[in-house]
Amino acid sequence: MKTTWKLCAMTIGSAFLLAIAGSAQPAFAQSSKQGSGQGAVTFAKDVAPIFKEHCVTCHRFGSIAPMSLMTYEEARPWARSIRAKVVDREMPPWHIDRNVGITKFKDDPSLTDSQVKTIAKWVDDGAPMGNPADLPAPRKFEDDQNWFIGKPDIIVKMDKPYLLPKAGPDNIVDVLIDPGFKEDMYVAAIESKPADPQSFKVVHHFTTNLVEDPEEDPVGLFLNEYALGKNGDIFPPNSGRLIKAGTKINFNLHLNPRGETTEVSVQLGLKLLPKGQVPKYVAFTQHMGDVAELDIPAGAISRHDGYFRLPQPALISSFQPHMHNRGKAQCMEVIYPDVRADSARPGPARVETLSCVSAYQFGWHITYPYADDVAPLLPAGTIVHITSWHDNTPANRYNPNPKNWVGGGARSIDEMSFAWVTLTYLDEADYQQRVRARASQAETTQPQH
Ligand code: HEC
Incomplete structure (x- = not known):
């Protein structure tokens, strides 16, 4: 035509x-x-x-x-x-x-x-x-009010909505809630999400942290993240996450004003393991690879290296780089311990790159959850090595001022360089058994020549 x-x-x-x-x-x-x-x-x-x-x-x-x-x-x-x-x-x-x-x-x-x-x-x-x-049939969307994890045992809500101005830059807001937890509990599934339709429109993403002692550690332990299109975290059988009595919940909200003043509310749903049941595996998420003194010269691309040694065998289930405006790329590699501690010639360490985010985009906090059959299974003594690159040149369109030297800090104009890593520690026998299971799985799935 x-x-x-x-x-x-x-x-x-x-x-x-x-x-x-x-x-x-x-x-x-x-x-x-x-x-x-x-x-x-x-x-x-x-x-x-x-x-x-x-x-x-x-x-x-x-x-x-x-x-x-x-x-x-x-x-x-x-x-x-x-x-x-x-x-x-x-x-x-x-x-x-x-x-x-x-x-x-x-x-x-x-x-x-x-x-x-x-x-x-x-x-x-x-x-x-x-x-x-x-044309395919249009996609139907689940009611945003439904919980992916099923009906939560506990729902933690904000005491009152946060009033987001109708215009202006992205808003980053911390809201600390005391849900009055009376006893320790193990959580089997977690889901964070906006509490109503108008909040869905303006919440770009938010993280939920456990704050055990606001004086000692106001940031707390990372629990879970909401980002659009993301469902909840359901832990595998016999594993869970510990929330201690008295723990407070901090919501760190990243909001995009959308032209009208909006009352923003978010919520956290928790499904608990039965009372008294202690799971064999406790999953948790922590920083790895933090660098104490970041030194990012003006107008340059800089690299920093941070390390974390695994005290026990571990299964890593997800990786999420964390940097600010100048974040450019981040890689996670592992340095294996010597196979034989008594080796006469302790040879070069075996190194393996697990993941790289080579085109980091500030503003997108994406968690990369490994598929179960390839999730890194690592022996005790493995060193997790996080390399972060920051782009402090004018070529970086998010760079507020390429003429400034930049150091570490929590404000988004300062920088950070660490990875959020979710892991479960395993005992030695369990680790060995999983290594054998992987090996036999690899044998049956690889083409025979
Ligand atoms: C997780 C949510 C999400 C998904 C999934 C997603 N987008 Fe986007 N997209 C956004 C957001 C938010 C923006 C605006 C901010 C930005 O660019 O990062 C955007 C921006 C864009 C833009 C730029 C618009 C402009 O202003 O120039 C295009 C084009 C686009 N998306 C296309 C797509 C296509 C095609 C797909 C699927 C193949 C897709 N997006 C999947 C959230 C998403």
């Missing part, structure tokens, strides 16, 4: 025309004529199913993203920007390096290489609609 072609030419602009001029035009003309014909990439047939699965949790009316991608009419004006963000792997937000270390995760929302190609081709071909009959 001629009209389709004209529309594309007008809206997509010269970069697109140049690209088309250099490519096989007859194929394009034909495919757009047929709409969903053989070989043509169309919104209805190829792209909508990808958006349905990977984008619309955030890109729908009333959610956190700036525009909806639910329909063709909504998506079409964004075609060029969609192509750029998808090809650069900025969207969906999942910034772990796909070419390094462990590549299998739970709840991985990222696109496959072929999905990226499909979207790019769709845009290059003029972003046609295709045949509406090919």
Whole structure:
């Protein structure tokens, strides 16, 4: 259809025309004529199913993203920007390096290489609609009030909502709650989320911390995080998280003003293990790799290294880099202890890179949960090595002032460099047994030559 072609030419602009001029035009003309014909990439047939699965949790009316991608009419004006963000792997937000270390995760929302190609081709071909009959059924969203973990035994709410101004920069707010916990308890599942629809619109993400002693440690222990599209944490059988009597809950909210003054409320749901039941495995999340004195010169990219030694065998279940505006990249590697302590020639240490976030994006606090069969299983004495890079040059668009030296600190204009690592310590026998189970699993799944 001629009209389709004209529309594309007008809206997509010269970069697109140049690209088309250099490519096989007859194929394009034909495919757009047929709409969903053989070989043509169309919104209805190829792209909508990808958006349905990977984008619309955030890109729908009333959610956190700036525009909806639910329909063709909504998506079409964004075609060029969609192509750029998808090809650069900025969207969906999942910034772990796909070419390094462990590549299998739970709840991985990222696109496959072929999905990226499909979207790019769709845009290059003029972003046609295709045949509406090919459209997938629109995605239905669960009532945001439902708990993914099931009905919580305890719900901790804010005493009163926080009043978010209608405009201005991102707001970062701490709210400390005393839920009046009378006794120690073990938690089997945790879920944090906004408490009402208007809060869903403005809460970009928040973290929930356990504060055992506000004088001693006002920041407390990281418990859980809410980010859009994220469900709760359900611990594996026979494991749980300890919350001590008297513990307070701190919500650290990261809010985006959305044009109207908003009352913001968030909540934490806890499912408990039966009273008196002490789980064999206690999962927890902690900082690793903190560097006491950060030294980030003006106008430069700097690197810092921090270390944590595992006192016992451990199973690491997730990795989340934590840096501020100048964060550029972070890697987690492990340095194994000598296999034989009595070795006559203690050879070079065996080192393995587990994960890198090579294109860290400030503002996206993403936890990368390893799939169970590849989650790092590490012997006692392993050293976890966290390397962080900060970009204090003008090339970093989040850099408030590349002329300043920057040190460590909690304000977002200061810097940090550590990873949140979730782990479970294992006893030696349990560790050995799991290592054997992994080895026999690898034997049965690897192709035999
Ligand atoms: C977890 C939520 C989330 C998911 C999933 C997500 N986005 Fe986004 N997207 C956002 C937010 C929030 C922004 C605005 C802030 C930013 O750019 O980081 C955004 C920005 C964008 C932009 C830039 C808009 C502009 O102003 O130029 C494009 C294009 C985009 N997303 C496309 C997509 C596509 C395509 C997918 C799926 C393949 C996707 N996004 C998945 C949350 C999400």
